[in-house]
Amino acid sequence: MRRRWPEIHRRLVAAVGAEPDVWFTEAPGHAVDLARSAAAGPYDWLAACGGDGTVHEVVNGLCRARFDDGRDRAVPSLLVIPAGTGNDFARSQGLPLKVDEGLQLLEAGRLQLRWVDAGHVAGRYFINVGGVGFDAEVAAETNRIGKRLPGAGPYVLALFKKLLTYRNERVVIEAGGRRLEQKVLLVAVGTGRYYAGGMMILPQADPADGLLDACIGGDLSRLGTLVLLTRIFSGGHQGHPKISFLRADRIRIDGPRHLHVHADGEVVGRLPVEFRVVPGAVPLLHPGPQ
Ligand SMILES: [Mg+2]
Known part of the structure; x- marks a missing residue:
């Protein structure tokens, strides 16, 4: 992304007619702090340029600035310039999937404000999909393997390891007055449709x-x-006899204490957890209906 920054910067300046304040992230979690302090500044909007990890952190910074201390403060709107590999957030929200298309919308002034929901789980906000089970264990294993391998190496290794060793676990799911108890491969909970690269x-x-x-x-x-x-890539799991769906404002999951919980692919804790929706949490700049 930094390779493309000079071009993105030049086009941002041309589109808004002013020199933007720019911060680069330096470590995991840094974008949370950057977004939180920017949200307290004199800005109408904030552009997050990066992948899904960056968007997750910026949303956490914005939501903390907005909701911490039990108040509801005004925060800048969020523009996402998708520059990651997966861009699942952009896909889920109907945003452009390429840097160039994102900038074209800004240049054409074709953006409108849409208040989109966030989720909250284990003290963390999330903006797309979280959950428990196979995918959360792959995320936890990826962290364990860590930085010893370059690029997608840790993820691919973790995926194959969990395909061989993961055992389905019995969990209790409570939502909307219903209680389900069953063995599961995974429970995915979210506001968005896409994850894990489409x-x-x-x-x-x-x-x-x-x-x-x-x-x-x-x-x-x-x-x-x-x-x-x-x-799953095409949504072809709908109608499968071992797949079910539900919709609720709060979803509690309990089960074996060793099971991890992820939020937007980040491991945030272990069972038990409660996922809740935060309606209209994020003012997102959106191209609107096509
Ligand atoms: Mg929803």
Whole structure:
């Protein structure tokens, strides 16, 4: 992304007719602090230029600036210039998937404000998909393998390791007055539809309906999981006998204490947890209906 920064910077200046204040992230978590302090500044909007990890952190900074201390303060609107590899947030929100298209919308003045929901879990805000089970364990294993391998190495290694070793676990899910107890491959909870690089895990999710969607992947075998993984990209897991969906403003999940919980792919804790929706949490600059 930094390679492209001079061009992005030049176009930003031309589009808004002013020199923007710019901060570069220097470590994981840094964008939370940067966004939080920027939100207290004299800005109408804030552009997050990066991938899904950056957007997750900027949303946490904005939401903390807005909601901490139990108040509701005004915060700048968020413009996302998608410059990551997955760009699942942009896909879920119907935003451009390329830097160039994002900048073109800004240049054409074709952006409008849309208040989109965030989720909250284990003290963290999230803006797309979180959950428990196979995907959370892959995320935790990726962290364990850490930085010893370059690029996508740790993730790919973690994915294969968990495909071989992960065991479905019995969990209790409480939502909307219902209580389900079953063995699951995973429970995905979110406001957005796409995660893990374009998998449409929550095909019916609406990011601005004030509700969380959940996909419960039941007691699937290893082969069944592999087959299903290929179908999720197109939402083809809908109608599968071992897959169910629900929608609620709060979703509690309890189960074995060793199970991790992720939020936008970041490991945030272990069971038990409560996911809740924060309606209209983020003022997002959006191209509107196409
Ligand atoms: Mg929703």
